[in-house]
Amino acid sequence: MIGFSVNGKRVDLDVDPSTPLLWVIREQLSLTGTKYGCGMAQCGACTVHINGEAVRSCVAPVSRAEGKSITTIEGLSPDLSHPLQRAWLEEDVPQCGYCQSGQLMSAAVLLREKPAPTDEDIDEAMTGNICRCGTYPRIRRAIHRAAEMVAKGGAR
Amino acid sequence: MKRVEFFVAVLILAVCAGALWLSRPVAAAEPPNTPRAASDSNDGALFTAFVPVLRHPRCMNCHSKGDYPRQGDDSHRHTMDIRRGPAGFGVTAAKCSTCHQDHNLGNVHLPPGAPAWHLPSPSMPMIWEGLTDAQLCQSLKDPKQNQGRNLDQLVEHLTEDKLVAWGWNPGPGRTPVPIPHDEFSAKVKVWQAAGAPCPSR
Known part of the structure; x- marks a missing residue:
């Protein structure tokens, strides 16, 4: 199990630690605002925050998120007020x-x-x-x- | 007569033993802590023995001129105009860790990685490009240019640091540094034991 928070909500997932974080965000958590672009950290479409820092989620294994706080575009603000x-x-x-x-x-x-x-x-x-x-x-x-x-x- | 034959045999044995001693591999025969005079260095040969590693693109791409990292065996400027940043870890939303992990990724053209992936800080950028072997040697040993390391710490950095060691395991599509790691470490320690002599020029 790998545990972390996404947009303030705690999640624990039974997932291969090498799975790209992007896959987990989109497929397991159904947060599809984060996009797959190049799959090799060349375009930036998959950018999320891990503990407040920009990370290309297409190349970051979900193991990197263990115990950390993830923010996706859905969590930037609850009401488009950012x-x-x-x-x-x-x-x-x-x-x-x-x-x-x-x-x-x-x-x-x-x-x-x-x-x-x-x-x-x-x-x-x-x-x-x-x-x-x-x-x-x-x-x-x-x-x-x-x-x-x-x-x-x-x-x- | 037998006495003469015995004497000759002893002489031959002695000569052979001497020849073997003279032809020994330096790294294997000289314990790292054996003190030797710095002047006994054959003009920095102990240093230049491992310089090909330092001058290899795997090392030089982060020790080159300019406020940015380089890539590839041709040391071209890092794509996307990536910068060194205030601490050597990139800038704001384009930090090294934005794309680089603490390990290599499995395919060609994916970002390489190692723990604490970064450039030297701008306050002490450790630029080696354009230096002679003598200048490179002196700058490596100078605490004002090497992040405050004494000789023991410098040797530890060269032989044990995980980011430095990445040069031997740079991931698919990248040429590793030219000397095997254990051989490199032995050469560095022999140089250290000799008093870390630098070439005169």
Whole structure:
């Protein structure tokens, strides 16, 4: 058995320790907001948080999650109220949307560590999250907008 | 007559024993703690004996110029513009541990891994690229350039650290460092026992 928490809820699963965390999240826990993209940590679509750090869940074995706290896009906020989610809606960021949960999870780590990121900070943080639709300019604007929300105290 | 034959036999035995002693493998015959004068180093030959490991891409890709890691046997810049970061562990949402595990993954082109996968910190980046053997040797021994390690700690780092040892087990699709690990460790310890002499240039 492997035990960890997902979005604040404790889970104990009888699963092969080498199973990719992404498989467990999607297949066992039915949290399908996290996407499978490349399967080799090249695109960022599968990004989740383990103890608050961005991790590519497609290459992380579920054993890495043992005893830790996992956050998926479903747990970023209960009601789309995270400043990044609000900014994403206001800037109308997604096109096809497939990569966006991974983009948001990476952006959340960036904002936590750098509440007022520069364009360079954003480029460095988001460099491993690929968007085939090319929404990068809107992603950048949305991150700046979310940072402003946080600075003005209008968001958690 | 028998006395002469006995004397000749003893002489031959002595010569053979001497020849065997002279042809012995240095690592096998010299215990690591045997003190030797630093000047008895054949101009740093004990150091240059294991330099091919240090200069191999498996080591140099994290000890090269620039504020970023490198990849491959051609030491190209790490894809995705990955950075060293404030502590050598990457930046914000693009840390080393975002993709690298504490072990290699099973297939070619998947991220390699070892415990504490990281670059040297920017405050002490331990850049070896462009150094002569003499400079490399001196920088390795200098606590101001080697994360504060004394010689014993340096040898322990070189011979036992799990991230360093990854160079011998880099996973599929990557060339391991050129000298077997036990042979490398023996050479490092012989160098240590000799007083860690450096080449003059």
